[in-house]
Amino acid sequence: MNYKGLFSAVMALTMISCGAKKEIVNESSATSEVVSNDKKEAQQTPATKKEAPKPVKISAAIEPFQVKGVSFNMILVQGGTFVMGATPEQGKYADATEKPMHKVTLKSFYIGETEVTQELWNAVMGNNPSKYKGENFPVESVSWTTCQTFLKRLSTMTGKTFRLPTEAEWEFAARGGKSTKNFMYSGSNDWSEVAIRDKYATAPIYKVASKSPNELGLYDMSGNVSEWCSDWFGNYTSAAQNNPNGPENGESRIYRGGCATMPETFYRVASRNGDMPDRWFYTVGLRLVMSE
Numbered sequence: 001m002n003y004k005g006l007f008s009a010v011m012a013l014t015m016i017s018c019g020a021k022k023e024i025v026n027e028s029s030a031t032s033e034v035v036s037n038d039k040k041e042a043q044q045t046p047a048t049k050k051e052a053p054k055p056v057k058i059s060a061a062i063e064p065f066q067v068k069g070v071s072f073n074m075i076l077v078q079g080g081t082f083v084m085g086a087t088p089e090q091g092k093y094a095d096a097t098e099k100p101m102h103k104v105t106l107k108s109f110y111i112g113e114t115e116v117t118q119e120l121w122n123a124v125m126g127n128n129p130s131k132y133k134g135e136n137f138p139v140e141s142v143s144w145t146t147c148q149t150f151l152k153r154l155s156t157m158t159g160k161t162f163r164l165p166t167e168a169e170w171e172f173a174a175r176g177g178k179s180t181k182n183f184m185y186s187g188s189n190d191w192s193e194v195a196i197r198d199k200y201a202t203a204p205i206y207k208v209a210s211k212s213p214n215e216l217g218l219y220d221m222s223g224n225v226s227e228w229c230s231d232w233f234g235n236y237t238s239a240a241q242n243n244p245n246g247p248e249n250g251e252s253r254i255y256r257g258g259c260a261t262m263p264e265t266f267y268r269v270a271s272r273n274g275d276m277p278d279r280w281f282y283t284v285g286l287r288l289v290m291s292e
Contacts, residue, residue, distance in 0.1 A: 063290075067124060072114070072117070073113040075113050076108065077106075077108060077172065080105070080106065084104045084168060085270055086099045086100075086101055091184070105240070105243070106169060107291075107292070109165075111218065112218075112289070114209050114218075114287075115139075115220055117135065118133065118134060118136075119135040129280075131282040134207065136208055137206065154288075160290055163290075163291075164230040164289060166243075167229045167256065174214065176216055185222040186257075186269055187218075187221075187222070191264040193211065194212050194213075194222050195211060195264070196210060206224055206260065222268075223258055223260055226273060226283060226285070229254040229256055230245065233247075233253065234246055251276060252275050252277075253275070255273050255274060256272065257271075261283060
């Protein structure tokens with residue numbers, strides 16, 4: 001079962017999806033391409049838009065890593081309390097799954113400066129399952145389940161414990177953490193400053209960090225590919241929470257951030273999506289989290 005979005009009709013026409021949203025539908029109605037890795041055909045890398053991101057002054061601590069010659073940065077998100085869900089700046093676009101608003105308190109954690117790239121995935125896993133190839137493109141066509149194998153191997157290689165973000169951690173980081181300016185999208189109220197949208201789906205994946213970062217120096221938390229989170233999809237409650245991990249069980253895992261083929265309302269920091277953990281989509285990838 002998966003969650004169908006408000007714009008599922010548009011997704012059906014384009015035949016490209018970041019997964020379905022909100023409502024439960026039969027698998028046969030899903031518009032996303034889901035096949036086994038051995039059936040994927042080689043695809044040519046689409047042309048990327050060469051737009052330099054705006055400079056940003058990063059005050060957060062950065063911990064660099066290197067795996068088999070591939071470098072990546074983890075940025076510290078200082079713990080704090082925030083209001084999660086359909087906050088006022090989300091306006092008329094907020095829907096029922098983002099309500100009610102509720103306070104969440106989180107411990108500090110590190111999160112990836114960018115989405116996991118195909119280069120890093122290949123260094124860890126020895127393969128690149130992505131449909132749209134490019135070393136500095138985000139890896140995609142990876143299920144939630146396959147991501148767990150990647151995270152275990154990366155943890156073994158580095159001696160650190162890497163995992164997916166909880167949904168609350170993802171939203172706190174996307175909002176800019178304690179440095180938030182309460183933007184609708186991650187880093188701006190103008191989605192075009194922080195995200196790439198290709199409504200014609202000619203090139204749904206782009207080089208990471210091609211647009212401006214958010215307040216913490218994090219790139220592509222709005223747009224590019226959606227990002228798996230650790231939580232099962234569940235309804236919000238109004239009760240305040242400390243370091244929530246989501247429901248104990250469910251049928252769909254959360255992913256966040258929207259993707260380049262979806263309308264910009266899906267790029268909002270509060271927008272929620274999800275699908276079954278064994279399914280993969282060529283518009284869904286992941287971002288790393290590491291405990292402090």
